[in-house]
Amino acid sequence: xxxxxxxxxxxxxxxxxxxxxxxxxxxxxxxxxxxxxxxxxxxxxxxxxxxxxxxxxxxxxxxxxxxxxxxxxxxxxxxxxxxxxxxxxxxxxxxxxxxxxxxxxxxxxxxxxxx
Amino acid sequence: xxxxxxxxxxxxxxxxxxxxxxxxxxxxxxxxxxxxxxxxxxxxxxxxxxxxxxxxxxxxxxxxxxxxxxxxxxxxxxxxxxxxxxxxxxxxxxxxxxxxxxxxxxxxxxxxxx
Numbered sequence: 180x181x182x183x184x185x186x187x188x189x190x191x192x193x194x195x196x197x198x199x200x201x202x203x204x205x206x207x208x209x210x211x212x213x214x215x216x217x218x219x220x221x222x223x224x225x226x227x228x229x230x231x232x233x234x235x236x237x238x239x240x241x242x243x244x245x246x247x248x249x250x251x252x253x254x255x256x257x258x259x260x261x262x263x264x265x266x267x268x269x270x271x272x273x274x275x276x277x278x279x280x281x282x283x284x285x286x287x288x289x290x291x292x293x294x
Numbered sequence: 295x296x297x298x299x300x301x302x303x304x305x306x307x308x309x310x311x312x313x314x315x316x317x318x319x320x321x322x323x324x325x326x327x328x329x330x331x332x333x334x335x336x337x338x339x340x341x342x343x344x345x346x347x348x349x350x351x352x353x354x355x356x357x358x359x360x361x362x363x364x365x366x367x368x369x370x371x372x373x374x375x376x377x378x379x380x381x382x383x384x385x386x387x388x389x390x391x392x393x394x395x396x397x398x399x400x401x402x403x404x405x406x407x408x
Binding site: 183210212219220221222223224227229237269271273275280281282283284285286287288 | 298326328330335336337338339340343345383387394395396398399400401
């Protein structure tokens with residue numbers, strides 16, 4: 180199993196450009212989520228999904244869109260990149276159930292710089 | 295809302311030293327507690343977890359006990375190795391609304407020197 184795969188690993192954008200960060204998992208996990216990691220801030224939840232066709236906002240959703248058309252894929256879209264979105268982005272997935280005690284599996288991250 | 299507070303780093307220890315990283319939490323429900331580890335250039339990996347009061351999670355020589363009375367989940371290891379150098383995150387998942395969301399502490403960077 181590949182686990183959670185994120186592409187690309189690195190990306191540099193100019194302000195105002197758009198792009199999509201890809202995330203795919205092969206573990207048949209219902210729950211998928213996107214976090215951003217900034218120095219001194221820990222990880223903050225951007226958007227999450229509990230199944231195909233269902234998405235919801237996390238703590239810092241502004242400037243980002245998501246969709247979940249299949250169980251496997253959960254892309255994150257930046258419609259108009261801003262320097263404040265420079266960060267490391269992590270996708271994670273887990274099973275549902277157990278009252279939230281299922282561990283989340285993380286990808287290796289996408290390092291995004293906005294100039 | 296829910297929150298996690300963990301000791302600020304960085305922490306530098308000599309090999310074979312004892313490690314403690316403090317973590318306290320606030321939660322509206324009855325949370326599950328986790329420690330995740332992030333090695334350089336990689337994503338987070340689950341290190342250990344505990345789902346109810348007085349549970350002890352353990353893995354790779356690390357331990358943490360769920361203390362409901364003090365709302366704490368401190369990470370300990372008796373003898374650290376250079377390979378333990380990483381960033382450690384305490385996190386919780388609340389049993390209330392949105393129970394699959396993880397709330398993270400800010401992370402503690404550990405460096406172990408030979």
